Amino acid sequence: MDHFKNPRNMGEMKDADAIGENGNPVCGDLMYIYIKVEEKDGKEIISDLSFQTFGCAAAIATSSMITELARNKTLEEALKITRSDVAVSLDGLPPIKMHCSNLAADALQDAIKKYREK
Ligand code: FES
Numbered sequence: 007m008d009h010f011k012n013p014r015n016m017g018e019m020k021d022a023d024a025i026g027e028n029g030n031p032v033c034g035d036l037m038y039i040y041i042k043v044e045e046k047d048g049k050e051i052i053s054d055l056s057f058q059t060f061g062c063a064a065a066i067a068t069s070s071m072i073t074e075l076a077r078n079k080t081l082e083e084a085l086k087i088t089r090s091d092v093a094v095s096l097d098g099l100p101p102i103k104m105h106c107s108n109l110a111a112d113a114l115q116d117a118i119k120k121y122r123e124k
Contacts, residue, residue, distance in 0.1 A: 009067035026117025035061025064106035072110040
């Protein structure tokens with residue numbers, strides 16, 4: 007509820023290095039994850055993230071959480087963040103809302119994929 011009521015890192019990032027996108031065709035919710043990548047000691051680190059989510063409370067909370075979980079991670083580490091990592095970090099989601107956590111993890115993976123394709 008805290009990540010829904012006080013979402014972290016919400017908003018568009020104008021100078022993002024890549025934008026991940028994911029939608030849920032069933033409910034129509036849509037999410038964008040913006041990432042900024044910097045090279046540090048020969049590793050690519052996600053130095054900043056933000057999100058825009060047009061969706062339910064769980065989708066907003068999971069977006070907020072993933073921007074916290076992936077910050078200062080290498081691209082490889084961030085790719086390992088799973089849907090269940092997001093749900094566990096939020097102290098769980100109601101079973102009917104578990105599918106909402108898919109959006110955030112998949113949108114982050116899409117952002118990393120697009121960054122690597124650039
Ligand atoms: Fe659509 Fe939660 S109901 S993502």
